[in-house]
Amino acid sequence: MLVTRSKPISEQVNVILRRRIGNGVYAPGQRLPSESELANEFGVSRATIRTVLAKLAVEGLILRKQGDGTYVNKRIEEVNTHLGGLWDFAHLIVRSGFEVKIEALEISTVKATEEDALALALDAGEELLLMKRLFFADDKPVILANNLVPLSLLATPIEEVNGQLQIHKILRRYFHQEIAFVTTEIFSSLAGEEAKVLALSPQDSLLKLTTRFYSKENQPIIIGDNYLNDKILKPRLVQAWS
Amino acid sequence: MLVTRSKPISEQVNVILRRRIGNGVYAPGQRLPSESELANEFGVSRATIRTVLAKLAVEGLILRKQGDGTYVNKRIEEVNTHLGGLWDFAHLIVRSGFEVKIEALEISTVKATEEDALALALDAGEELLLMKRLFFADDKPVILANNLVPLSLLATPIEEVNGQLQIHKILRRYFHQEIAFVTTEIFSSLAGEEAKVLALSPQDSLLKLTTRFYSKENQPIIIGDNYLNDKILKPRLVQAWS
DNA sequence: GAGTGGTCTAGACCACGCT
DNA sequence: GCGTGGTCTAGACCACTCA
Numbered sequence: 001m002l003v004t005r006s007k008p009i010s011e012q013v014n015v016i017l018r019r020r021i022g023n024g025v026y027a028p029g030q031r032l033p034s035e036s037e038l039a040n041e042f043g044v045s046r047a048t049i050r051t052v053l054a055k056l057a058v059e060g061l062i063l064r065k066q067g068d069g070t071y072v073n074k075r076i077e078e079v080n081t082h083l084g085g086l087w088d089f090a091h092l093i094v095r096s097g098f099e100v101k102i103e104a105l106e107i108s109t110v111k112a113t114e115e116d117a118l119a120l121a122l123d124a125g126e127e128l129l130l131m132k133r134l135f136f137a138d139d140k141p142v143i144l145a146n147n148l149v150p151l152s153l154l155a156t157p158i159e160e161v162n163g164q165l166q167i168h169k170i171l172r173r174y175f176h177q178e179i180a181f182v183t184t185e186i187f188s189s190l191a192g193e194e195a196k197v198l199a200l201s202p203q204d205s206l207l208k209l210t211t212r213f214y215s216k217e218n219q220p221i222i223i224g225d226n227y228l229n230d231k232i233l234k235p236r237l238v239q240a241w242s
Numbered sequence: 243m244l245v246t247r248s249k250p251i252s253e254q255v256n257v258i259l260r261r262r263i264g265n266g267v268y269a270p271g272q273r274l275p276s277e278s279e280l281a282n283e284f285g286v287s288r289a290t291i292r293t294v295l296a297k298l299a300v301e302g303l304i305l306r307k308q309g310d311g312t313y314v315n316k317r318i319e320e321v322n323t324h325l326g327g328l329w330d331f332a333h334l335i336v337r338s339g340f341e342v343k344i345e346a347l348e349i350s351t352v353k354a355t356e357e358d359a360l361a362l363a364l365d366a367g368e369e370l371l372l373m374k375r376l377f378f379a380d381d382k383p384v385i386l387a388n389n390l391v392p393l394s395l396l397a398t399p400i401e402e403v404n405g406q407l408q409i410h411k412i413l414r415r416y417f418h419q420e421i422a423f424v425t426t427e428i429f430s431s432l433a434g435e436e437a438k439v440l441a442l443s444p445q446d447s448l449l450k451l452t453t454r455f456y457s458k459e460n461q462p463i464i465i466g467d468n469y470l471n472d473k474i475l476k477p478r479l480v481q482a483w484s
Numbered sequence: 485g486a487g488t489g490g491t492c493t494a495g496a497c498c499a500c501g502c503t
Numbered sequence: 504g505c506g507t508g509g510t511c512t513a514g515a516c517c518a519c520t521c522a
Binding site for chain 3: 293
């Protein structure tokens, strides 16, 4: 059944179950086969099945009831941001049902301000790579993302950087950095000078998300100020009660 | 070592490790004992230790590095909302370093509008319990929470409802309901009529969080419109990259 | 009572990082 | 090569729900 040994078995099972839920093989509200049945079907131990189901449960995709069974969450379709999606804007836009397009408005170098330097754990005046990127949902501009990375981390010529990729791919490809965790601060703010590019009037309110990405070594890799037109794109997240 | 068999062992270990991290027994950036060492210390299997560490890792409390070790996250103190804290406002305020106080402005009954009825899966005109509650951080009003619950779920006289409790305690005590998951929609908005009670001017922007709580049976239990003064209280969340 | 998910054990082997 | 975390197995017993 599971011939490819390249990926962990649990990962393969995870993908299969996700697909079945997405396809409606397991319809919303329906009960899944029991852990033992799934273990049998895939020819794995029950423990392996349980690690997979645990992951789906924390995302809110399934609901588990002791003594009863495992059910597909009916509300999951209404949600565009499960855990770990609030900084991946392309993903957020797609999950909201729009076509996504990313335009790199500017990729240049700047000197770190005091504040930047503090956040990135280096000295003021050091050179940073600035990326201004605009995200479109069905050709309407919805997110302006301004990111700063220490230029010293850049592993390729600056001209090669493709600003249309997802941020974690940019970090992996051009900076050889892997993200361990992200902190996001959520504000409301008035559109101000970001209004123009987002096609808003200056007195409109919008969401501001301040993100910081860190490596496993606790080193800050990239920081960002992101402005989101929440009239078009409404971040909606699920959180499982544990 | 672990005599009390009342709670699951993994739960007890979880509490102990959390406390050690909080106390600085395991200081930020420091490496934890290996899984085998911890398993030995607590007299449990390595699998049990792993389930505990997995939970701490998704919260961003620790960082795990294959071939190396497990480290305490240095940035965790800066964060007030780990997964599952964005609707528990009392918790959010405390984690932000403030004293919390909750005032029940109004507890009354209203008839469901079309919109309420749709969200709560009942008929328009059915009676609902309305709770308007104001959260204070160090005696400054920071969150106005308006919640609606079907009155039919109420298991005690309305006069007994103590609006100063956390929402999940209110639901458990007076409605005998357990929350399985929560969806939160995040907007920015202008203060408008909520300005007065939050001591803002009407043209100030604030965060609006629309929350819906569901049971394991996928039934909506309570819905809420919550207005948050993000000049005082900044929701900041961690998300582990998986 | 039968079947479900929840907890736990004692092993095994693998992938990775360091020295 | 050694120790780490990552994956996986094949059992066991418990707590719970439902007929």
